[in-house]
Amino acid sequence: MKKLSDCRVLLVDDTKSNLDILVEGLKADHKLSLALNGETAMQVAARTPPDLVLLDIVMPGIDGYEVCRRMRQMPETAEVPIMFLSSLEEVQSKTRGFEAGANDYLTKPFEMLEVKARVRSLLKAKAYSDAAKEQIASELRVAREIQMGMLPHDFAGMEQAYGVNIGAVLEPAREVGGDLYGVCAAGTERLVIFLGDVSGKGIAASMFMVRAISLAQLLAREIIEPERILARLNDELATDNPSGMFVTFLCAVFDSKSGRLALANAGHCRPVLLAAGEPARWAVRNLGTALGFEPGLEFERTELTLHRGDALIIYSDGVSEAFNSLEECYGNERLLTEAGGLAGQSASAITTSLLQNVRAFAGSAPQSDDIAILVLKIQQEKTEPEGAARSLELHATPAEVMRGVEALQQFAHARGLPEKMTFSLALAFEECASNIVNHALQRDAQKTFQVTFDLFDDAFIIELRDRGPAFDPTAGNSSRQLLDDDLPGGWGIHLVRRFMDEIHYERRAGENVLRLTKRLTEAETPSSSTGTEQ
Amino acid sequence: MPLQIQIQKGITGQETTVTINLAGSLDTATAPELERQLGPVLAGPVKDVIFDLSGLKFISSAGLRVFSSTRKILKERGGQASFIHLQPQIQEVFEIMKSLPGVALFKDVAELDSYLAARQRTHIQS
Numbered sequence: 309m310k311k312l313s314d315c316r317v318l319l320v321d322d323t324k325s326n327l328d329i330l331v332e333g334l335k336a337d338h339k340l341s342l343a344l345n346g347e348t349a350m351q352v353a354a355r356t357p358p359d360l361v362l363l364d365i366v367m368p369g370i371d372g373y374e375v376c377r378r379m380r381q382m383p384e385t386a387e388v389p390i391m392f393l394s395s396l397e398e399v400q401s402k403t404r405g406f407e408a409g410a411n412d413y414l415t416k417p418f419e420m421l422e423v424k425a426r427v428r429s430l431l432k433a434k435a436y437s438d439a440a441k442e443q444i445a446s447e448l449r450v451a452r453e454i455q456m457g458m459l460p461h462d463f464a465g466m467e468q469a470y471g472v473n474i475g476a477v478l479e480p481a482r483e484v485g486g487d488l489y490g491v492c493a494a495g496t497e498r499l500v501i502f503l504g505d506v507s508g509k510g511i512a513a514s515m516f517m518v519r520a521i522s523l524a525q526l527l528a529r530e531i532i533e534p535e536r537i538l539a540r541l542n543d544e545l546a547t548d549n550p551s552g553m554f555v556t557f558l559c560a561v562f563d564s565k566s567g568r569l570a571l572a573n574a575g576h577c578r579p580v581l582l583a584a585g586e587p588a589r590w591a592v593r594n595l596g597t598a599l600g601f602e603p604g605l606e607f608e609r610t611e612l613t614l615h616r617g618d619a620l621i622i623y624s625d626g627v628s629e630a631f632n633s634l635e636e637c638y639g640n641e642r643l644l645t646e647a648g649g650l651a652g653q654s655a656s657a658i659t660t661s662l663l664q665n666v667r668a669f670a671g672s673a674p675q676s677d678d679i680a681i682l683v684l685k686i687q688q689e690k691t692e693p694e695g696a697a698r699s700l701e702l703h704a705t706p707a708e709v710m711r712g713v714e715a716l717q718q719f720a721h722a723r724g725l726p727e728k729m730t731f732s733l734a735l736a737f738e739e740c741a742s743n744i745v746n747h748a749l750q751r752d753a754q755k756t757f758q759v760t761f762d763l764f765d766d767a768f769i770i771e772l773r774d775r776g777p778a779f780d781p782t783a784g785n786s787s788r789q790l791l792d793d794d795l796p797g798g799w800g801i802h803l804v805r806r807f808m809d810e811i812h813y814e815r816r817a818g819e820n821v822l823r824l825t826k827r828l829t830e831a832e833t834p835s836s837s838t839g840t841e842q
Numbered sequence: 843m844p845l846q847i848q849i850q851k852g853i854t855g856q857e858t859t860v861t862i863n864l865a866g867s868l869d870t871a872t873a874p875e876l877e878r879q880l881g882p883v884l885a886g887p888v889k890d891v892i893f894d895l896s897g898l899k900f901i902s903s904a905g906l907r908v909f910s911s912t913r914k915i916l917k918e919r920g921g922q923a924s925f926i927h928l929q930p931q932i933q934e935v936f937e938i939m940k941s942l943p944g945v946a947l948f949k950d951v952a953e954l955d956s957y958l959a960a961r962q963r964t965h966i967q968s
Contacts, residue, residue, distance in 0.1 A: 706869075706870040706871035706874075706904075707871050709869075709870050709871065710843075710867070710869055710870070710871045710872075713867075713869070713900075714843070727931075728930075728931060731900065731931040734900060735900070735901075735902055735935070738869055738870060738900075738902040738904075739902055739903060742870040742902070742903075742904060745870070746870075799903045799906060799907075799939065800902075800903040802938065803902075803903060803935065803938060806938045
């Protein structure tokens with residue numbers, strides 16, 4: 309708490325002798341600022357905000373009442389105690405002073421002892437209220453950290469496991485808020501995502517939010533159907549809900565094997581579906597009832613199939629009901645249009661772009677509600693488990709190169725790639741891997757290099773990484789031939805170029821990273837894999 | 843996939859011709875073995891080597907290198923290396939090699955049949 313001797317008192321009086329008396333009486337106990345008229349007082353207060361203002365009323369220019377009113381408007385002095393010191397003794401003058409926002413009123417002539425006592429009293433009250441505010445603020449900061457900590461942010465593991473791409477953002481309008489979202493790995497093929505919005509804002513909403521998100525995280529792992537997750541969540545929240553709060557909630561369960569998405573809505577804004585090649589549309593038809601009112605409610609289930617590249621955008625009404633300074637609403641139509649324009653982007657890019665779009669729309673208008681956005685996008689890669697990339701570490705010997713070739717052939721065969729394509733991939737891989745073994749790693753069997761095979765919708769990508777000396781095999785007239793030196797001009801790289809569509813070299817973090825891409829035409833793309841790993 | 847190498851010496855009167863059957867994969871791991879087995883063959887009076895590739899499923903530049911050096915040695919003796927029964931994917935690699943400037947090795951694949959026929963007539967007549 310601030311010491312009284314550190315407190316600054318602003319003295320405002322147009323009579324210099326009055327100021328002198330006050331200065332003489334207060335200078336030992338406090339820091340002082342002086343002003344001989346209203347305009348100067350406002351400037352001084354803005355420059356060096358005081359902890360207390362002693363204000364004369366009758367002054368040339370703006371009078372004390374007006375100074376008081378203006379100080380109440382100014383953020384720096386809105387809560388600073390103001391005491392009028394005036395020769396106006398009538399009750400009406402005093403009342404007018406308090407109505408202008410003053411905290412105290414003392415008539416002239418005054419006893420210095422009384423002035424000093426009142427100054428101390430006002431400063432103490434101010435210091436107490438400041439300390440209390442600071443404590444609340446610091447507790448809110450911690451509460452915000454805890455609340456934000458309940459929201460998942462790192463989706464890398466789940467993205468790989470379920471073949472999806474996830475983006476999320478949550479921005480409370482105040483320190484803490486009532487919006488929430490969750491992403492739960494509920495089973496090997498079942499991913500549950502949800503987003504909710506508790507009625508109201510601030511601390512009460514945030515506490516109900518914590519209750520809702522904790523329950524939802526448990527129920528999402530326990531229950532398979534989204535409509536039953538909502539029903540159970542509603543029962544839990546509606547029982548023992550003395551404050552009568554409620555939460556709108558949208559829950560979606562994604563089956564990564566079939567691509568089926570089941571949704572259930574409890575009074576929440578309808579999510580947007582971005583299906584490849586189609587205009588943006590609502591993913592569910594009905595709003596349903598919010599959670600928390602009464603137990604025993606049932607919820608409607610909506611099912612749809614997500615294909616690769618499709619995205620689902622779930623958001624809170626801080627997005628659709630954002631207002632600008634003209635009191636215009638962002639609105640559902642604008643949301644559908646803007647979302648439609650983001651179809652080609654990644655989940656996190658859709659999230660960021662949408663948030664930026666809402667902010668740009670709101671302009672200087674303060675954020676009126678919590679904003680939450682959660683995007684689920686189906687990756688372009690194959691989503692079945694065997695579609696996952698295959699990584700190998702190989703030792704620097706020819707036999708190991710061929711072990712890599714066989715792994716590549718099996719990987720391609722299991723995914724139903726044509727023989728011709730598999731041959732091309734194997735040949736390109738063998739050439740590049742041999743090059744690493746023979747040249748970069750000098751056939752030192754202790755050394756290893758890393759290879760990764762990855763099948764996408766439209767391409768097969770082979771990546772090779774070694775820690776040998778920096779060398780770009782794609783550069784022409786290189787000193788290190790890709791192939792044996794006694795053959796004319798690197799046959800290996802010619803073969804790789806002819807069999808692959810792209811060769812990209814990069815020196816990254818002490819590694820040679822070579823990326824070979826083979827584009828797949830429609831006919832070559834394996835729609836369903838019938839083969840199995842051997 | 844390993845490489846099977848089967849060397850058939852020419853019949854009497856045609857000791858200068860050797861047929862080598864290759865099956866499996868001729869790659870960075872197996873090419874040295876082919877090179878090793880070719881050593882004694884090329885040390886003899888052989889002039890023509892016919893590589894029968896009907897069982898060869900995979901080839902990389904390491905294998906091509908062995909073919910290239912074999913051809914060089916035979917050419918110095920007025921002989922030739924020939925390749926028959928290429929599977930489509932091997933054929934494609936050969937085609938790519940043919941298209942490269944300065945690579946003479948596989949230009950004669952297409953003319954192999956008539957060449958062989960001519961050689962055999964020569965042997966029979968002599």
